[in-house]
Amino acid sequence: MRSILIALPLLIAAPAWAQGDDSELWLTATGEVAVADKTSIELESINRFSDDSGGLYEIELAAGVKRSLGDGWYIGGGYVRVVNYSRGTVTRTEDRLRVQGGFSTDAGPFKLSGRLRLERRAASTGDEIGYRLRPNIKAALPLGKSDFRLFAAHESFLPLDDTDWGENAGHDRMRNSIGVSWKASKAISVEGGYLHQYRLPRNGRTSATDHALTFTLGVSL
Template sequence: MLVFAPTLEAQYVDSGTWFGGSMTGKLPQSMNNPKGSWRLWMDGQLRLGDDSSRFSQGLVRPGFGYSLNQAWSLWVGYAYVRTDQPYALKPSTENRIWEQISWQHLVGSTDLSSRTRLEQRFHSAGSGTGVRLREMGKLIQPLGVKKIWLIAVYDEIFVNMNSTNFGARSGADRNRAFIGPGINLSRSIRTELGYMNQYTFNNNGPDRVDNIFSVNAFWNFSHSAPPEE
């Protein structure tokens, strides 16, 4: 279910283009991994803002995970984020530690998934540690007999658990809602492109609305399941 952003009179509105790629999969079975339960995660993002005219943010996020069963997995990882205008007043960097629990289930041909992610954020704009909770729900519906085409819909809510001197304020931080088509290029590779609305709550000024053309590719190198987010 999508959670659409509220309509407010005072808003800063921008458009952008975001590119993303992610790789997940099971590590090979070995003496230290006899059941093949350990997993690898890597994703990266390139985000253009200011009407897609300039680099505004880049992100690299590696991680490791453990499959509890076919539906549930636990993850831990690191993220490096570089942010520039208009997403920040001046260039800044951020280091994050993140923990996550993921769920994925097929209902007929419909792929349902969710993830709950907790981030510890260390920002160059100030001291202290920001803690942020992210909750995402996603639906992927293959189309046609061959199921090459698909429709993807998701919503992700961000909530700051504390306030920091680098600008984070306790409470609702932002919401991202996406809808768009995709293509299953193979059993392990999928692309999605479409419209994303990002609504950012700002306690010190007008809220921000970003209308984003989002392009993403997903690769599951273990070939044993649909690519994860």
């Protein structure tokens, strides 16, 4: 039964996968360590692989602080280092500073969570600083009395300005995902699913679609 539930999002995604512009695999590891009452340190590592880029094309390493405000609300911020590759060669690096706020609450049988993130971006291929908003919303539904949940999520990318390294103000892309999460223990969670990323056609750029299988391992101490 567990194997069927984990495979379900992948079966749903199969027809779209075959028609996509690029096929990808995203592997994520997250960690959260409490350091004081209502305060924790967050760590994240993301490795993304692409057919079009010949394998690994992006690594993100992030570290930050999170502060609980009560009633499911929190604020936080941190730093992200991004390295982009194409067929084994580094093409660009990026340094991001980010601040964010979010919430988690129950809505009937669903668990709803959301986040609004503001990023300050500096890229190695230009001199100007870019700012970007990333709103995210997620709904999860428990599967009976098990430790599994079905989830669906949406995230939009909204650059706020134009830069000399290619950022243009406006709605740039969106990510929609579905999948299954499993609370393996009090400290460990596992999540797998399918993510559809659509880059909007604008400023002379044609649209692009990425179909990614995603896997996330989370540790909370």
